[in-house]
Amino acid sequence: MGNTELMTGNEAVSRGFWENGGIFAASYPGSPTVEILESMKKYSEIEARWAPNEKVALEMSIGASMAGGRTMVSMKHVGINIAADPFMTFTQIRTKGGFVLVIGDDPGLNSSQNEQDSRFWGKFANIPVLEPSNPQEIKDYTKLALNLSEEFGTPVLLKLTTTLCHGRAPVQLGERTEAVVEGFVEDQGRFCMLPPYANKQQYFMQERIQKLREYNNSTSINALTEKADADTLIITSGVSYQYLLETQPNASILKLAMVYPLPIEKIQELSSKYKKIIVVEELMPFIEEILKANGIKAEGKRFFPFTGELTTEIIRKGLYEAGILEEKPVINEKNIQIPPRTPMLCAGCPHRPVFHILKKAKAVVMGDIGCYSLGILEPFEVLKTNISMGASLGMVQGVASTLRKAGKSEPLVAMIGDGTFFHSGMTGMVELSKTKDNITVIVMDNRTTAMTGGQFTPTTGEYLEGKGDHTISIKGILEAFGIKDITVLDQFKYKETKETMLAAMKREGLSIIITTRPCALNFKIKEPYFYVDQEICISCRSCIGVNCPPISMKQYEGKDKKNSYINPDMCVGCSVCSQVCPVGAIKRSQKEEA
Amino acid sequence: MGTTNILIAGVGGQGLVLSTRIISYAAFKEGFDIKSGDVIGLSQRGGTVWGSVRFGKEVHSPIIPNGEADILLGLEELESLRWLHLMRKNAHIIINKQNIFPNRVLIEKEEYPKDIVADLKSKGFQVDSVDAREIARTAGNVKTENIVLLGRLSKLLPIKYETWIETIKENVPAKTVDINIIAFNKSRE
Numbered sequence: 001m002g003n004t005e006l007m008t009g010n011e012a013v014s015r016g017f018w019e020n021g022g023i024f025a026a027s028y029p030g031s032p033t034v035e036i037l038e039s040m041k042k043y044s045e046i047e048a049r050w051a052p053n054e055k056v057a058l059e060m061s062i063g064a065s066m067a068g069g070r071t072m073v074s075m076k077h078v079g080i081n082i083a084a085d086p087f088m089t090f091t092q093i094r095t096k097g098g099f100v101l102v103i104g105d106d107p108g109l110n111s112s113q114n115e116q117d118s119r120f121w122g123k124f125a126n127i128p129v130l131e132p133s134n135p136q137e138i139k140d141y142t143k144l145a146l147n148l149s150e151e152f153g154t155p156v157l158l159k160l161t162t163t164l165c166h167g168r169a170p171v172q173l174g175e176r177t178e179a180v181v182e183g184f185v186e187d188q189g190r191f192c193m194l195p196p197y198a199n200k201q202q203y204f205m206q207e208r209i210q211k212l213r214e215y216n217n218s219t220s221i222n223a224l225t226e227k228a229d230a231d232t233l234i235i236t237s238g239v240s241y242q243y244l245l246e247t248q249p250n251a252s253i254l255k256l257a258m259v260y261p262l263p264i265e266k267i268q269e270l271s272s273k274y275k276k277i278i279v280v281e282e283l284m285p286f287i288e289e290i291l292k293a294n295g296i297k298a299e300g301k302r303f304f305p306f307t308g309e310l311t312t313e314i315i316r317k318g319l320y321e322a323g324i325l326e327e328k329p330v331i332n333e334k335n336i337q338i339p340p341r342t343p344m345l346c347a348g349c350p351h352r353p354v355f356h357i358l359k360k361a362k363a364v365v366m367g368d369i370g371c372y373s374l375g376i377l378e379p380f381e382v383l384k385t386n387i388s389m390g391a392s393l394g395m396v397q398g399v400a401s402t403l404r405k406a407g408k409s410e411p412l413v414a415m416i417g418d419g420t421f422f423h424s425g426m427t428g429m430v431e432l433s434k435t436k437d438n439i440t441v442i443v444m445d446n447r448t449t450a451m452t453g454g455q456f457t458p459t460t461g462e463y464l465e466g467k468g469d470h471t472i473s474i475k476g477i478l479e480a481f482g483i484k485d486i487t488v489l490d491q492f493k494y495k496e497t498k499e500t501m502l503a504a505m506k507r508e509g510l511s512i513i514i515t516t517r518p519c520a521l522n523f524k525i526k527e528p529y530f531y532v533d534q535e536i537c538i539s540c541r542s543c544i545g546v547n548c549p550p551i552s553m554k555q556y557e558g559k560d561k562k563n564s565y566i567n568p569d570m571c572v573g574c575s576v577c578s579q580v581c582p583v584g585a586i587k588r589s590q591k592e593e594a
Numbered sequence: 595m596g597t598t599n600i601l602i603a604g605v606g607g608q609g610l611v612l613s614t615r616i617i618s619y620a621a622f623k624e625g626f627d628i629k630s631g632d633v634i635g636l637s638q639r640g641g642t643v644w645g646s647v648r649f650g651k652e653v654h655s656p657i658i659p660n661g662e663a664d665i666l667l668g669l670e671e672l673e674s675l676r677w678l679h680l681m682r683k684n685a686h687i688i689i690n691k692q693n694i695f696p697n698r699v700l701i702e703k704e705e706y707p708k709d710i711v712a713d714l715k716s717k718g719f720q721v722d723s724v725d726a727r728e729i730a731r732t733a734g735n736v737k738t739e740n741i742v743l744l745g746r747l748s749k750l751l752p753i754k755y756e757t758w759i760e761t762i763k764e765n766v767p768a769k770t771v772d773i774n775i776i777a778f779n780k781s782r783e
Contacts, residue, residue: 006628110633134656162633163656163657166631166632167629167631167656168615168628168629168631169628169629169630169653169656170627239655239656242629242654242655242656243654243657245654245655246654246655311657312655312657312660330661331660332660332661332678332679332680333679334676334679335675335676335678335679338672338676338707339696339698339699339707340696341605341640341642341672341673341676341696341697342641342696342698343638343639343641344639344641344697346607346639371639374639378701378703379697451639453638544700544702547697547700549640549695549700552695552700553702
């Protein structure tokens with residue numbers, strides 16, 4: 001094995017960045033790229049920072065690059081949407097310190113709200129896009145990206161996907177090579193994107209992308225595997241290449257490393273030798289359309305799906321339909337007769353009582369992005385909308401205004417977490433601060449970016465027992481916005497929380513409720529478990545309604561009806577179920593037993 | 595030899611990522627080419643999770659192709675039923691006697707399937723039903739449940755005992771190394 005280590009794709013990105021003199025990295029946590037920055041933290045030469053959102057992460061990175069440092073910014077595919085403003089202007093500039101933008105796409109929407117194909121940013125922003133197919137290539141292309149960035153004066157997009165980010169494979173390790181940091185050298189013509197400077201840059205970008213195309217035509221990074229007598233050429237990139245190899249097609253394969261700008265002249269020359277050109281790519285027909293526009297008779301999406309991840313069997317099926325595989329693939333059907341298992345709020349999750357109260361109140365709630373998005377699912381089904389980070393706050397005003405104009409006003413609620421509030425909720429809150437409509441905003445301040453694994457938020461510090469050197473008060477911010485009606489409460493006091501929430505929803509104008517219980521995953525509750533006293537339980541299922549993983553209905557011996565049961569191994573002792581039980585059947589065990 | 599394909603199935607929070615990692619490292623240390631994959635993210639919150647480990651002379655895809663999995667390691671019974679389309683005929687299934695009710699069962703909209711082990715046997719799989727929690731408990735710590743399952747798995751794989759022990763030592767918390775090795779050994783008895 002020698003200098004080889006097993007690494008995930010995310011770890012390979014970090015390693016590649018470190019080995020090649022990386023000095024500054026920033027990100028906002030989002031699946032599938034979370035572990036890039038997490039694993040960057042072990043390299044002391046790199047300053048790795050979680051930013052409040054992807055835009056700030058990108059802006060810090062622009063600064064680092066302008067100061068001459070080798071820089072990386074990583075995010076999930078939707079992150080670039082909020083960072084698009086600085087990004088689209090930054091790419092006009094002749095890059096100084098090597099700059100790599102890593103985007104993790106999520107075909108199949110494993111943990112995302114949409115499925116956008118990030119390769120289009122390359123074309124839109126006039127920058128090259130690299131697509132590796134395994135962890136070793138991820139590390140190698142990170143180096144290539146930094147080098148191309150400095151050689152051509154361009155940011156480089158390293159495009160990954162969920163499978164690539166999380167997959168493990170052996171990676172050859174190297175030592176770190178320091179890069180020279182020149183420092184910030186004033187050059188307004190280079191760094192100030194105003195006319196006339198920015199006008200010139202349009203020509204610069206055209207020329208830059210043309211040079212990159214020439215580079216891509218002549219480079220050996222794109223691998224051609226020719227098969228004698230084959231009349232088909234398959235063009236592919238990324239992890240699809242690995243699936244394709246499993247199918248052993250009777251075809252030559254061109255595996256592209258750089259998918260934008262494409263090596264058109266090379267492909268034109270190559271394609272003249274083949275009868276059929278097939279493109280195997282995940283999501284949109286990005287390569288296919290460019291080839292077609294350049295007169296190459298390529299086919300792709302006729303045979304392969306436009307949505308979801310590709311798999312070996314999907315490629316087999318497509319190749320069979322395209323007449324490349326002779327044998328019809330036998331594909332076992334998935335068993336859909338068994339109960340699905342959707343994610344649930346953890347035992348002791350502080351979101352639970354709030355959802356329970358909102359459901360009983362039949363409130364109309366605009367939802368947002370975080371663990372509390374699980375409130376969309378049964379049995380709560382409380383959140384009625386889910387769009388993007390921070391959207392609940394702007395949307396709730398839009399709904400209120402329209403209903404008022406139509407004479408249909410009703411009380412409205414918006415729900416947002418602390419991480420999302422700082423990410424993109426604050427500007428929405430500025431607008432809301434002047435509303436006269438009946439809107440209640442619930443800020444679920446659990447001190448954690450929970451869904452992505454428990455990264456800190458600006459409010460975590462208060463809970464770190466002296467370790468946190470910095471903390472921001474959401475209440476303080478809202479007061480500074482001129483909002484008067486603010487209640488801070490502990491939502492594990494169920495009755496008080498319910499009364500406060502119902503009263504707030506009755507009041508005209510804007511009311512804010514900030515819940516303070518921290519995330520049960522990051523700040524574990526270790527209280528004695530609760531149990532159901534079968535002599536008292538009336539089988540009313542009130543506790544089932546709070547939907548906690550340890551609570552189910554169970555058939556006890558000698559009983560006609562099922563009674564509720566709490567699994568002691570899973571219960572953390574938060575007490576919420578005992579507070580909704582109308583007959584006091586749910587009791588806390590003694591400490592010794594726990 | 596060809597590629598050995600292992601699928602690990604479970605519920606978010608059961609420690610599937612660590613189990614996948616240990617199998618991957620053991621195969622890697624043994625000198626095989628190896629690729630692994632797993633789904634993490636949203637599903638961590640009690641949802642369906644899976645991992646794949648593929649090792650052999652040369653491995654391409656990190657995901658096990660449909661119908662090619664040789665061994666299923668089921669950390670939970672229902673989750674073991676979910677991936678049968680990936681399994682070969684007569685594949686080995688090591689299945690933990692553990693039922694974690696999914697949401698729709700908790701809220702009484704669906705029933706938890708009955709007789710899962712018998713069902714799997716009737717489909718022609720070679721099933722090893724393991725009460726991993728009980729073995730872990732007698733070994734001294736219920737938290738070694740997954741290591742117990744790995745002990746069973748280890749008997750089916752061309753990876754040396756010493757390699758497993760070394761890998762476990764490097765991947766479990768330092769304080770729990772001894773108890774994990776006891777549990778691993780106990781399950782191999």
